[in-house]
Amino acid sequence: MSERNYLSQSSVQEFLTARKRSSTFIATGVMLCIFSPITLLLLISLTKLGTLTSSINFATGIGVIATLVLVAIAVACFIAGNYWLKVNENYEYEDCNLSEELHKKILKESRDYENKHYIFKIIGIAFCILSAIPLMSGALFTDALSNSRLDDFMTGLSSITIFLVGIGVFFLVKTNIVHDSFNIILQIDDYTTEKKAGKKVIEKYTSIYWMIIAFIYLTYSFLSNNWQQSWIIWPLAGIAYGILEAILSLKKKNQFQNNISKKEALCSENDSATL
Numbered sequence: 001m002s003e004r005n006y007l008s009q010s011s012v013q014e015f016l017t018a019r020k021r022s023s024t025f026i027a028t029g030v031m032l033c034i035f036s037p038i039t040l041l042l043l044i045s046l047t048k049l050g051t052l053t054s055s056i057n058f059a060t061g062i063g064v065i066a067t068l069v070l071v072a073i074a075v076a077c078f079i080a081g082n083y084w085l086k087v088n089e090n091y092e093y094e095d096c097n098l099s100e101e102l103h104k105k106i107l108k109e110s111r112d113y114e115n116k117h118y119i120f121k122i123i124g125i126a127f128c129i130l131s132a133i134p135l136m137s138g139a140l141f142t143d144a145l146s147n148s149r150l151d152d153f154m155t156g157l158s159s160i161t162i163f164l165v166g167i168g169v170f171f172l173v174k175t176n177i178v179h180d181s182f183n184i185i186l187q188i189d190d191y192t193t194e195k196k197a198g199k200k201v202i203e204k205y206t207s208i209y210w211m212i213i214a215f216i217y218l219t220y221s222f223l224s225n226n227w228q229q230s231w232i233i234w235p236l237a238g239i240a241y242g243i244l245e246a247i248l249s250l251k252k253k254n255q256f257q258n259n260i261s262k263k264e265a266l267c268s269e270n271d272s273a274t275l
Contacts, residue, residue: 019177
């Protein structure tokens with residue numbers, strides 16, 4: 001391959017720097033989306049338990065306002081993150097041809113980041129595991145509280161669970177974006193040539209998917225007034241997105257392999273005809 005097809009060091013470093021900036025914005029946006037129902041859940045819990053003297057309607061109103069404010073800030077973070085994601089974004093879907101010297105340099109940077117990556121993953125996973133403690137601790141009060149008051153108390157505890165999950169997800173999202181940026185350039189793990197082709201299709205529908213989820217969440221929550229439980233839509237949406245991404249990637253990978261097989265067969269036929 002001719003040298004003119006190699007990526008320049010400046011463009012690669014520009015891509016990596018932009019991804020690091022984007023990781024902070026996107027991770028913050030995801031965390032704020034997770035945090036968004038916390039104020040509402042706390043106010044509802046404290047009001048029903050009698051700790052706050054305000055009416056339940058007032059508490060719900062303030063909680064909904066806080067939810068919308070956090071979601072608005074999260075959207076701003078997503079827009080800012082998306083701005084930096086667009087810097088040389090074609091690298092995520094196209095072949096990245098590196099000179100031998102540049103490949104060694106990026107590989108060294110990737111290995112240097114590995115320790116930080118695993119530390120962030122450990123912190124993120126630890127927070128997600130610890131998030132179960134508040135809800136599990138509610139079982140200690142089953143004898144001390146009536147069923148209705150226990151439900152209200154559990155609502156308050158769920159806000160602590162959501163808070164811990166949000167912190168854990170922040171670390172996981174941030175480090176995975178940075179780690180993936182190295183994999184994109186080096187074309188390893190989830191960013192081999194055939195997998196890049198699949199991701200190009202998936203990315204077209206990502207923003208639409210999450211906007212639909214946000215619409216479903218807000219519509220259901222306002223119509224049912226079931227803010228205490230509607231937050232479960234977000235983790236379920238994340239799981240569903242992972243499943244869809246895996247299915248589409250596998251389908252695109254099979255198409256990619258079939259195209260290669262057809263090209264190889266055609267080349268063999270041409271060689272046979274030439275002989």
